[in-house]
């Protein structure tokens with residue numbers, strides 16, 4: 001009898017949402033620190049894309065501290 005109630009409570013706790021990264025089931029609760037993502041991998045992919053994007057923009061700035069073409073070096 002009590003088993004039915006426990007099962008219901010457990011289901012309410014383990015709420016699942018759709019992972020924005022892979023579209024799979026993701027546990028939306030305290031047991032999942034990566035929510036709304038399903039795993040650290042999906043969360044890492046999202047953050048990695050953002051980081052590489054900003055890094056790429058920064059890398060496009062040409063370095064101006066290189067002693068390139070200095071006649072005294074030759």
Ligand SMILES: [Zn+2]
Pocket residue numbers: 019020021022023024037038039042
């Ligand atoms: Zn995922």
